[in-house]
Amino acid sequence: MKALVFSRKPARFAAAMVAGALRPGRGARVGPLDLRDIDPPEAPTGADGWVRVRPRLSGICGSDLATIDGKASRYFEPIVSFPFVPGHEVVGELDDGRRVALVPVLTCATRGIDPPCHMCRGDRINHCERIAYGHLEPGLQSGFCESTGGGWSVAMMAHESQLVAVPDDLSDEAAVLIEPMACAVHAARMVTDSEVAVIGSGALGLLTIAALRQLDNPVGPLIATAKHPEQRRWAKELGADVVCQPDELERQVRSAMSSFMLDNGQLTCGIDTVVDCVGSEDSLAQALRCVSPGGDVLAVGMPGVTTLDLTPLWHRETSLRGCYAYERDDFDRAIDLIRDLDLGRLVSATYPLSRYEDAIAHAATAGARGAVKIAFDLRDERERNHL
Amino acid sequence: MPRPGFVLDVDRSTPPLVFHHGEGFRLEKLPAGRSRVLYPGEPLAPLDDVDGAIRHALDNPLGDSPPLHALLKPGMKLTICFDDISLPLPPMRKPDVRQRVIEAVLDQAAAAGVDDVHVIAALALHRRMTEDELRHAVGDRVYDAFAPSGLLYNHDAEDPDNLAFLGTTPHGEEVEINKRAAESDLLVYVNINLVSMDGGHKSTATGLASYRSLRHHHNVRTMLESRSFMDRHRSELHSSNWRMGKVLEDAGVKIFQIETTLNNNTFGSSGPMSMLQKREWEWSVRDRASFAAMKAGLDRMPLKARRAVFQGWKAPYGVTSVQAGEVEAVHEATTENVFRQQLVEVEGQTDVLTMGLPYVCPYNVNSVMNPILVACTGLGYFFNMYRGMPLVREGGVVIMSHPTTWEFHPVHHPSYIDFFEQVLAETTDPLEIESRFEKQYAEDEWYRHLYRNSYAYHGVHPFYMWYWICHGLSHAGKVIVVGGETRAVRRLGFGAASTLQDALEMAEDVVGRDPTITHVHNPPLVMADVK
Numbered sequence: 001m002k003a004l005v006f007s008r009k010p011a012r013f014a015a016a017m018v019a020g021a022l023r024p025g026r027g028a029r030v031g032p033l034d035l036r037d038i039d040p041p042e043a044p045t046g047a048d049g050w051v052r053v054r055p056r057l058s059g060i061c062g063s064d065l066a067t068i069d070g071k072a073s074r075y076f077e078p079i080v081s082f083p084f085v086p087g088h089e090v091v092g093e094l095d096d097g098r099r100v101a102l103v104p105v106l107t108c109a110t111r112g113i114d115p116p117c118h119m120c121r122g123d124r125i126n127h128c129e130r131i132a133y134g135h136l137e138p139g140l141q142s143g144f145c146e147s148t149g150g151g152w153s154v155a156m157m158a159h160e161s162q163l164v165a166v167p168d169d170l171s172d173e174a175a176v177l178i179e180p181m182a183c184a185v186h187a188a189r190m191v192t193d194s195e196v197a198v199i200g201s202g203a204l205g206l207l208t209i210a211a212l213r214q215l216d217n218p219v220g221p222l223i224a225t226a227k228h229p230e231q232r233r234w235a236k237e238l239g240a241d242v243v244c245q246p247d248e249l250e251r252q253v254r255s256a257m258s259s260f261m262l263d264n265g266q267l268t269c270g271i272d273t274v275v276d277c278v279g280s281e282d283s284l285a286q287a288l289r290c291v292s293p294g295g296d297v298l299a300v301g302m303p304g305v306t307t308l309d310l311t312p313l314w315h316r317e318t319s320l321r322g323c324y325a326y327e328r329d330d331f332d333r334a335i336d337l338i339r340d341l342d343l344g345r346l347v348s349a350t351y352p353l354s355r356y357e358d359a360i361a362h363a364a365t366a367g368a369r370g371a372v373k374i375a376f377d378l379r380d381e382r383e384r385n386h387l
Numbered sequence: 388m389p390r391p392g393f394v395l396d397v398d399r400s401t402p403p404l405v406f407h408h409g410e411g412f413r414l415e416k417l418p419a420g421r422s423r424v425l426y427p428g429e430p431l432a433p434l435d436d437v438d439g440a441i442r443h444a445l446d447n448p449l450g451d452s453p454p455l456h457a458l459l460k461p462g463m464k465l466t467i468c469f470d471d472i473s474l475p476l477p478p479m480r481k482p483d484v485r486q487r488v489i490e491a492v493l494d495q496a497a498a499a500g501v502d503d504v505h506v507i508a509a510l511a512l513h514r515r516m517t518e519d520e521l522r523h524a525v526g527d528r529v530y531d532a533f534a535p536s537g538l539l540y541n542h543d544a545e546d547p548d549n550l551a552f553l554g555t556t557p558h559g560e561e562v563e564i565n566k567r568a569a570e571s572d573l574l575v576y577v578n579i580n581l582v583s584m585d586g587g588h589k590s591t592a593t594g595l596a597s598y599r600s601l602r603h604h605h606n607v608r609t610m611l612e613s614r615s616f617m618d619r620h621r622s623e624l625h626s627s628n629w630r631m632g633k634v635l636e637d638a639g640v641k642i643f644q645i646e647t648t649l650n651n652n653t654f655g656s657s658g659p660m661s662m663l664q665k666r667e668w669e670w671s672v673r674d675r676a677s678f679a680a681m682k683a684g685l686d687r688m689p690l691k692a693r694r695a696v697f698q699g700w701k702a703p704y705g706v707t708s709v710q711a712g713e714v715e716a717v718h719e720a721t722t723e724n725v726f727r728q729q730l731v732e733v734e735g736q737t738d739v740l741t742m743g744l745p746y747v748c749p750y751n752v753n754s755v756m757n758p759i760l761v762a763c764t765g766l767g768y769f770f771n772m773y774r775g776m777p778l779v780r781e782g783g784v785v786i787m788s789h790p791t792t793w794e795f796h797p798v799h800h801p802s803y804i805d806f807f808e809q810v811l812a813e814t815t816d817p818l819e820i821e822s823r824f825e826k827q828y829a830e831d832e833w834y835r836h837l838y839r840n841s842y843a844y845h846g847v848h849p850f851y852m853w854y855w856i857c858h859g860l861s862h863a864g865k866v867i868v869v870g871g872e873t874r875a876v877r878r879l880g881f882g883a884a885s886t887l888q889d890a891l892e893m894a895e896d897v898v899g900r901d902p903t904i905t906h907v908h909n910p911p912l913v914m915a916d917v918k
Contacts, residue, residue: 248808255805260833 001040002383003153004356006067007032008082013070017218020069026362027069033086035353036224039095041085041149041157043134045204047112049160052101053261054384057176057350058151059089059375060363062204062279063302066358072269073304080144081137087151088143091166091175099166101178102151102158104141105325110159111136121277126186126325141325152353152376154384164331167339174376180204181343184211186326187300193272194220197253197290199246200301201226201235202366203346203373205277208300212275213239214337221256223250223271230370235309238341253290265289266312272296275323280304288312288320298323350377390431392731392913395666397422402667404906405678405741406887408870409756409790410693411685412678413743415887422451422904423737425778426666426741427913430652431728433705435486441491444645450716455492455643458573464569467492468542468595471510472520472544472848473749475649476910480701484647486526488577488709492645505567506539509576509594511601512838512845513750514799515541519740520753544597544845545835552599553638557632560603562638565595569640578646580721582729582772582912587644587718588632598829598847603627605851607817610858615771617914619722632714635751646721649704649727651911660700664911672784690792697746698753723742729914731779736917738902739894740779741887742769744789745910750844750852755796758875759803759811759852761789763887766866767855769907775917778905782864784894791871791879798842802834806849807878817857825850849903864897 008188016031027033043050066072066085088104107125108116113136113159132138139145142158150158180376184207191212193308198209201224209224224240225248226232235243244252254261261267270292276283279301285308287297293316300323313320326334337343348371351359356376363374395401403414404424427434432441440792445455446613459465462897469485472478489506496504508516522530522537533539543549545787551569568574568591576594577839580586603609604627610616612623619625635642654660659681663673669912670678685693708724710717748764756764765787770777770852779785795804810824825847828834834846860866867890876883894902907913 242809244808244812250808251805254833255809255831258832260836342529 001038001154002353003038003084003085003149004353005034005036005038005083005317006086007034015300017070020071023071024069025065025361028360031066031068031070031374033356035356040155043145043157044112045145047135050157051160051163052155053090053092053094053100053158054155055087055090055092055151055153055378056099057091057172057347057375057377057379058087059180059373060359061089061180062202065364066302066304069364071304076140076144079132079138079140081139081146083138084139084144084146085150085153085156086143087153089139089176089329089375090151090156090200091172091178092151092156099175101166101175101331103162103164103180103328103331104179105142106131106136106139106141106145106148107161108134109161123328124173125328152356154378159267165333167335170335171344172379173347174338177207177338177343177346177373178331178334180209181338182326182330183300184208185333185337186332187323188212188215189276189330190298190321190323191273191275193296195257195272196220196275197223197249197271197273198240198275198277199225199249199283199287200277201231202277204321206231206234206238206346206372207241207343208275208277209235210238210337210341210343214340221254223249223252226366228370231367234346234372243336249286250289257292258268269293270295273298275300277301281295281306281308284308288318291316291318293317295319296321346372347375350371350375352377367383388858389431392426392428392729394733395424395426399633403467404661404667404908405531406788407745407910408743408788410690410697410746411790412682413591413870413887417741417904417906418891420525421901422906424906424908425731425733425913425915427651428728428731429764430650430664430911431707432706433650433707434709437487437706439871440709441488441707442709442905445495447489448643448712449710449720450713452643452712455575455711456495456499458641458643459496459501460572461497461500463501463503463572464570465496465501465504465505465573466507466568467577468507468509468568468591468596469524469576469577470579470585471508471513472516472524472752473513474579474585475700475702475704476747476749476752476776477653477700478523478752479649479704481523482526483581484523484528484649484706485524485577486647488523488647489529492577500601502540505571506533507565507568507595508541510542511594511596512544512598512617512848512851514844517842535563539777540864541849542595543839545839548896550597554634554642556634558627558630559597560627560631562592562631562740563597563600564591568595569638573641573643575645578644579644580725581724583619583722583914586721587619587625587628587808588635588638588714589628591635591640591642592628592631598845600631602829605854607821607854607857610854611825611861613858614774615777615858617758618774642714643711644714644870646717647706647879648708648721648724648728650707652704652758655703656820658841677685693748694755696771726914729912730774730916731913733905733915733917736776736778736780737783737905738780738898739784739786739891739904741786741904741906742788742909744769744787748849751796751799753796754799756789757800757803757807758791758793758796758879759807759849761787761791761868761871762879762881763852763855765789766859766863767852768910770859772907772914773910773917774913774914777862778907778915778917779863781862782898784865784867784897784902785859785863786867786869786890786894788869788887789871791868791875793872795876800849801837801843802828802831802846803844803849811878811880817853819859820850865894867893
């Protein structure tokens with residue numbers, strides 16, 4: 001079957017790093033990602049509850065792009081298994097025709113580990129303590145695990161615990177956003193303070209803004225940074241009170257919080273919570289400059305290896321907290337929000353697998369090109385219906 | 388005998404005209420047969436004996452005022468206030484006329500045995516003057532005699548302990564000024580009346596005031612009701628200041644006003660920029676060569692270096708008059724002297740008004756002309772340089788030439804940066820800006836701190852710049868900036884054109900084909916008396 005496969009090829013990985021540094025998304029051309037014919041994945045031997053999912057749409061996420069451009073941290077090495085088929089933002093259909101969205105996090109249930117770990121028992125599936133063990137090859141999620149396959153293919157395997165039924169009134173475009181929206185809901189639920197700044201208005205940033213605004217306990221003034229005009233428009237529409245350029249954030253927060261500003265740009269007061277949906281060295285440093293003493297920086301965008309001056313964190317008793325994935329009930333809220341806000345509109349373009357280089361280049365420069373979410377469209381793949 | 392200003396009808400023989408363009412120039416051809424150029428008058432003959440004229444003015448005051456020496460008594464409190472860095476433009480060569488006047492006043496004070504003297508830069512909400520700037524204005528002798536002992540300083544409009552509330556006008560305008568000035572036995576105000584807007588009661592009621600007081604006339608309504616603020620008798624800005632002047636008088640503040648006027652000798656009759664105050668068709672071969680060389684040099688110079696060259700220029704102005712005595716009588720005479728130099732009669736309005744904006748305005752001496760100041764210089768000051776009616780018809784187009792870079796002086800203009808990034812990103816409507824944002828900026832502790840302790844304009848100051856343009860904004864159908872940085876021009880809400888020809892074509896969409904055009908050849912300064 002047709003699939004995009006990411007292999008462990010150090011030379012090509014190095015080439016992707018160079019190419020990706022020169023032009024975002026260029027790692028797809030020279031790196032270890034290839035469109036290939038592979039054997040369809042199969043359920044782990046003797047395991048129950050596995051079904052075949054034929055992806056309909058599969059999104060391209062920031063973590064996918066980081067992997068393709070060689071920017072992902074080596075931290076992931078023990079918790080992914082090669083070769084893998086990327087794609088974890090998936091809406092697909094089962095053999096009986098039912099549409100499902102994928103919860104890609106791989107848990108004790110999917111790994112055949114019984115009894116499940118403490119975290120899985122408590123439904124905190126994103127913190128599974130057996131992440132590289134059990135009858136699956138290592139993989140923190142489907143889309144990074146050799147055993148399961150991924151959404152950038154015409155078929156993958158999923159455990160029934162990973163499936164969320166897609167309501168009939170939700171289009172595929174809307175449903176492909178369920179997984180990233182669940183991430184955003186999870187992030188928004190971690191915000192307890194009233195004043196929030198969101199760094200970055202890519203897809204994850206925009207969904208986080210929407211989630212923050214729509215949560216039952218709404219936040220106060222919400223300041224967002226957005227680099228590009230279309231991002232600014234979306235950020236406003238989805239609920240940001242103030243949208244500014246990335247380099248204007250310190251002054252915006254200073255102004256809103258009546259803070260003083262030191263010569264190095266560090267605010268003396270600051271905003272209660274900064275949600276960093278970029279995850280770069282610059283964005284994290286900016287978050288530390290803008291957050292109030294005793295405030296929270298929430299790292300929602302996936303950071304890599306970063307050099308960061310943590311003196312302000314120490315001096316101002318700031319908490320820097322990661323925010324990965326979701327818990328299962330975040331999906332229910334995500335579906336409601338997507339429906340209520342008609343967020344299917346955020347899917348800006350879809351590509352067939354054969355044009356994966358164009359798709360990845362588009363996703364890597366989405367903001368500049370006025371796009372938000374780019375996805376692969378598998379619905380017309382000829383092979384898909386002959387499996 | 389200097390020739391007065393005049394209006395040139397552009398024909399085919401008219402050479403390209405010099406447009407000031409920030410720290411540079413453009414040469415532009417205007418369409419023949421439907422364009423006219425308003426030229427400033429040549430510099431009036433300066434006073435031969437400035438010091439003698441100052442002494443004469445002090446001894447022969449105008450209006451109901453005794454001579455200065457009769458007002459000076461031993462043991463009295465004397466405060467001398469003077470116009471700040473915003474005047475004149477560009478700064479004048481040494482000795483500054485303020486220095487000459489202050490020295491003359493101090494000589495008389497010393498002779499009368501007055502030893503409680505303070506000297507205060509009346510800067511309202513402008514930035515504090517640096518030591519160099521103060522030395523330039525008052526001279527080394529005065530600076531060294533007063534500054535080290537803390538007797539020469541900048542007015543602080545945010546120092547509650549040093550402000551005095553003096554009452555309210557019948558219109559409900561609160562009058563609060565510098566306490567030392569208000570409680571002195573005599574307040575001597577030393578002014579440079581560069582344009583007709585300056586001086587009169589505005590010197591004290593604005594220059595020494597606090598935000599509490601200033602907000603009553605520095606607002607959108609006042610500006611919209613001033614047609615124009617360069618014409619005192621039709622200026623609500625001045626009416627308000629005059630009402631406040633009455634409150635000052637009623638509160639017992641005794642003011643001895645000294646006003647001076649300068650001629651149009653901005654660029655010199657000889658020297659590297661002298662051709663800028665000549666009419667283009669009268670340029671000699673040498674003038675042409677000098678201009679070409681200067682322009683070529685400037686075009687190749689980095690912006691920082693160009694800025695240093697221009698900001699270093701000190702104008703060889705001549706002093707044309709000195710008046711002293713009672714505020715209103717003095718100011719009437721002063722205004723006549725300003726008009727004598729600057730006023731030019733013009734017949735009717737045109738569809739389009741063009742102007743080349745120079746590198747400096749009142750708020751960027753030794754600083755950066757940021758986009759807000761560009762808007763204020765063009766649509767605030769230059770547009771309002773009229774008496775009668777604007778040079779451009781209602782619904783017409785104003786075209787301004789300036790590089791308009793997205794650049795701000797971080798020390799001088801911190802609240803401008805935020806205003807540009809935060810307020811103008813939301814709206815350019817002056818009324819909405821005033822109601823939604825002014826209070827927050829005016830009361831921001833950080834801006835207050837920078838105004839008082841650094842060299843920053845007050846937090847509210849960019850708002851005043853925007854209010855200054857509101858008459859022009861509401862009058863013009865479109866505003867276009869030629870040669871500006873597009874994103875900065877758009878943030879201002881104006882149209883951006885790369886050439887004057889493009890701008891004129893854009894203007895035709897608003898005012899129709901073959902519009903009539905007036906170009907204001909300014910600076911040197913010219914004010915239109917539009918009939």
